[in-house]
Amino acid sequence: MSTPRRHRSAFACQNCRRRKVRCSVSVTGIPCVGCTQDSIDCIVHQTQGLKRQQPKEPFGHQDSFRGPVDLELSLPEAECRRVQQSMSPASVEQGLSATTSYTSPSDESKRAGEARSSHSGTDIRGNQDEQRTGTEISSTALGQNNQAARVPFYTGEAPGFTSILDACSPSQQPAARHILISEAPVSLSDEDREYLRCKGVFTLPQKSTCNELLRAYFHHVHPIMPVVDASVLLKLHQTGKASEWNLLLLWSMFFVAANFVDAHVWTLEGYSSRNEMKSAMYSRAKCMYDNGGETDKLVLLQSALLMGFWHSKWDGHSQPWYWTGVAISLAQILGLHRDPDSVKFNTSFSNHRRRLWRRLWWSCFFRDRSLSLTLGRPMRINLNDCNMPMASAVDVVSDLSQIPPSVAKGYIPDDLPQLAEYWVILIQLNKLLGDVLTLCYQPFGPSPMLQQIQSLEAKILQFHIPENHGNEQSRLSSFYLYHLQLNYYAILITLYCPYIANAPSDMPLENKQTWQVDVRNKMDSAALRSNAIVDNIVRDKLLPFASPMTAPLLVSAMHVHLLNCKSEDALSRRLSLNKLELCMMVMEELEEMYTSASVYRGVFLEAIRQLHPNYSSSSTMSESNSTDFSQPRGSFSNDAMMVPLVNDDILNALLDESSCFTFWESFSDIQMEPMQPAL
Known part of the structure; x- marks a missing residue:
């Protein structure tokens, strides 16, 4: 009896052939899974042709039956894919001259057994690699691993499975939760690199444009979102090697900074508008995020926070809520919500890394609370599960010590220390905002008691907002101080709004009306x-400093003015409408840069017309603008395009005296008409 012939894999790399294991190159391309896990080069020999061997007929008949085709290929990746497609059953049948083919049951059993054997070998190697990873995590957490490593890893807290390491800790203390482990490098294939090249991610703007964008970023974005290590970027850019820095993060920064550059910058780059420039830069950042092979979770986190300022009809799934959620998830995966030194000082991490982690985590927190108010959606971060120390102004300005003064002067605002203090105050304000949303706007939470409301009100009223120092501070600092004050009063309005129509349940009946009138006066x-x-x-001509977060801060006050437009007193109605029109004019200016301002303005314009059918918006025009107020200059050609966005639920919410937060719940479901991509 002849020895059964062993059917080999159709094609495999040199390493898998030598080890006689199943190669994944026909499925995954080069490199295969085995070579990736072993961190070695994946080599596939050049084409040697297609070998066919026709076995003897199974029944000894010289008729049209043919046995299975035995193929042994050694092809480059592109040829592998072509041949793999040609190996489909339909293709093989078309390539054979016979009308039918025959495979004996014994042959099928042999091939199935060989396949199981090959897969078993691959699974064993995969299991061994996973076991090695688990061993490295355990030994590092227990302080028994002296190998050099650089990738942060968070083991998690109880009742997670890694909490069992506490029982093995030689010091009788909990094992380290924040550790550094090794990670295999990832290289892009030629096809992926060519795709990124075609998308333009390797083509940076002109050097003068890069200078303008970087300066705009560190003046207007970094003070309120200090998520980037300034020292690294500015050193590289000063030496003319900015292209060697992380392109994902660079495009993310450019995209946000495009809001603040002069028109000649985007004109020089060949764009027809600011929105077109922002759209192109966001597209490149997102392309790098999806296809660039980035594995550094800190970079992914930084980029996601910045791309959280994107807002466009054409990219509906990637709204600010989506990207901020991605950033928060990455931060929690890295363990940024927990203090790495909670048990003992963790010598694995530098103070520089600690400062950056604190900035990143509290930036995530700030965006979480801000978007929860703006969009009427639940808060993702529960501070009861967090013990990361509060960030300080020193954490923000610490980068400056590593930047040459000549470089810092060209990019960094002179009063960054003052702006850093404002950022810390902003984080503290958002803690208060979270307390308000938790107490007053959770549908299944306990009904707030009068003492709880008064206690939280006292806490907010005692919060100290710095005074304006006039000529002693820069125009940039003046704007950020105003921005703090807008946040403060938006929080107060959010606290008062639910109780102008519904008093606390424990309020004595005889005091109810007086208390509600007092609350209404405070809100006004x-x-x-x-x-x-x-x-x-x-x-003070500071509106050009407005950020994407400025327009939403006006909405709370605008809602109050709109409610007062329902007053029975004619003079009160007129005064309230004038106050509302001031905010509407500011929205008109902001809509040139931010889509959200156009949307807010369109919604309120329609709500005003519901109260005043004969309302003429011409009174909100500036003297230099002869265009009707109903024709914004930004993303929309006329306000009629906004009318379909406003349904009865939204108008009812706007005109409901207790609906400040529920209005945004309805508003977040709006389906916008096509518009220019913008923030």
């Missing part, structure tokens, strides 16, 4: 103060 006062801040911003 906060809205009036917001208008005064807006007036100061316009008077």
